[in-house]
Amino acid sequence: MRKFSLLLIASGVFSLSSFAQDGESYSDKYTTWSAGVDVGLNHFYGDLYGFYPESNIDGRNLGFGASLYATKWFSHLIGVSGNLGINQFQGKRVDAYFTAFDMNAGVDLQVNVSSLINKGSYKESKWSWIPYGGVGLSSSMPRIYDANDNIIVDRTERHNEIIVRGGLLVKYKLNSSWDLDMRYLGTMMVLSDWSDNVESGTAFDGTNHIRIGVTYNFGASDDKPSIVYARPINDLAVTVQELDDKVTAMTTDSDGDGVADAMDKDNETPEGYVVDGSGVAMDVDRDGVADDIDQDPFTPRGAQVDATGREMDDDGDGVPNSRDQEPNSKEGAMVNFQGREIKSGMGGDMANAFLPDVFFGFNSARVTSANEQRLLTIAKIMMANEDVKFEVIGHADPVGSEKYNLNLSERRAQAAVDVLVNTYGISADRFTVTGKGEGAQVGNNNSINRRVEFRLMD
CATH class of the missing domain: 2.40.160.20 (Porin)
Incomplete structure (x- = not known):
């Protein structure tokens, strides 16, 4: 502090010119x-x-x-x-x-x-x-x-x-x-x-x-x-303080997100969140819910979502509101990908029924709460149509060995069946579990490749 004060006094004496600092x-x-x-x-x-x-x-x-x-x-x-x-x-x-x-x-x-x-x-x-x-x-x-x-x-x-x-x-x-x-x-x-x-x-x-x-x-x-x-x-002291504040801001990261406070647009990012270069929590689908708490990080642009990032589905038919052409389907009705009810029984249009996929985290076979909503849609269909049986097909991304991924995909399929059996009382006899491993990739997005599909069985 004393050295700083001496510096200021010396600077003031040195300024005996006819010009101000600026x-x-x-x-x-x-x-x-x-x-x-x-x-x-x-x-x-x-x-x-x-x-x-x-x-x-x-x-x-x-x-x-x-x-x-x-x-x-x-x-x-x-x-x-x-x-x-x-x-x-x-x-x-x-x-x-x-x-x-x-x-x-x-x-x-x-x-x-x-x-x-x-x-x-x-x-x-x-x-x-x-x-x-x-x-x-x-x-x-x-x-x-x-x-x-x-x-x-x-x-x-x-x-x-x-x-x-x-x-x-x-x-x-x-x-x-x-x-x-x-x-x-x-x-x-x-x-x-x-x-x-x-x-x-x-x-x-x-x-x-x-x-x-x-x-x-x-x-x-x-x-x-x-x-x-x-x-x-x-003025000199204030200038020095401003520079010190800027240096401090450049070297301080209050919320620990890896972005210095001087460039951080959100200094209150929750711990562990992935952020972009400006310190704002990543939101890939731009639905207003940070990826770290977004239970459905791939909702369509502009879709209405709830606080957990899941797209709204008011009638619970598995087709989100943004694509649902019949937003008032009765509970348990089988619908196509547009949310329209299929009324022709187990033949004909039944093959076009919309069945939601279930997605998993990296190297995980745990069913998250976001996917429980999707499984509820499957359960409603099965409870309203007692003759319906499904093949449950598990998939994995290409990370890891083929043998490991085959086993992981089977465990994912079985985890989905376990929820339907244990939570909703659906008979296990109505499911056939299959694992495809990494053999049925859908593009390069590994988050989508880590999934379980449902297919109607004849």
């Missing part, structure tokens, strides 16, 4: 010019100074001052400010005091340290902390008075000084155009300690200022704020 110039993205005014109290310290503890003179501790500022920012971090000011200074010692009216001008280099602070947000801050330092010129006419307000020391010409200055400016964003300023300023006379008309040689004269003011940001708006509230480190 290539826009600062003048395009932010306002960089402003003007302000402040007022406040002044405290003088020198041979005479405010709050002299042993003075017999009341008051004369603080003066009043006001300044005008014009500021140009070259980046979110560095700006230059020019200023003009007028100040009243006062100070005292045991039995005397002085006053001076001072005019000054200066230029300061400003460093917006708050622009290097990361708060993890895109939004500009409403606060800005700006240390500054510079040089200036001061011109004053100090006079010293005794306790009775008589002039003791007067001057016939102004006292001019070079000063060094520095302090801290705290800004608060009132709205898009206006700022509230709170400023501390300290100055020191460079050439002499004559500013109070007394030169002791022991120390340079200096001043302290506490000010409050306002600043107007030229051209500022909600879409183009003042640059002093810009937080490029925040």
Whole structure:
């Protein structure tokens, strides 16, 4: 975490160019010019100074001052400010005091340290902390008075000084155009300690200022704020976080389906489901039921299915609704592949009766619940037509040896007969079990080749 923070600070310092991170110039993205005014109290310290503890003179501790500022920012971090000011200074010692009216001008280099602070947000801050330092010129006419307000020391010409200055400016964003300023300023006379008309040689004269003011940001708006509230480190931190999130998403698979979250369109796929490249559970027949729970994964396109993927068969004749031309066949009626009832007994059209196949899983002879519905159709036919007998023919796909597949196909046929005998009470004498092994393939779809067929016996 510490290395990450240092990286952000280093990146912010490195960005002392005239361009923002996204290539826009600062003048395009932010306002960089402003003007302000402040007022406040002044405290003088020198041979005479405010709050002299042993003075017999009341008051004369603080003066009043006001300044005008014009500021140009070259980046979110560095700006230059020019200023003009007028100040009243006062100070005292045991039995005397002085006053001076001072005019000054200066230029300061400003460093917006708050622009290097990361708060993890895109939004500009409403606060800005700006240390500054510079040089200036001061011109004053100090006079010293005794306790009775008589002039003791007067001057016939102004006292001019070079000063060094520095302090801290705290800004608060009132709205898009206006700022509230709170400023501390300290100055020191460079050439002499004559500013109070007394030169002791022991120390340079200096001043302290506490000010409050306002600043107007030229051209500022909600879409183009003042640059002093810009937080490029925040943007960089968010960018780094977004990249980290993307990397995490590319390496994280929340639902364990083998597709990374970043590309997974369904992050809640049940465990064990087979999915496509987008992380969506496979649905070969596109009936809306995932293959892993689809008990009939080869329903025709657009067919109406139940929650288990089985095609609806309202009259239970074994012919699904999508192909049933007589959707109201009576229970146990023998029908053809179109769902039409066969009425000519055991001859003639009986050979065209529709008899559903039963399908099995790979290397399995277990009858699933989906196939129990198909066997129910066979059972109804046999219970309604007591003379009907069936040859039950088992098949297998070509995977494995011929001998093994022959045995598997026989077991599948026998499993279907066992359900009809044990569940529906059909006599075993009405069935003949045959195994074809892999000798009667239907195309290349092994799911269909793993089946049991029913054929009418004469």
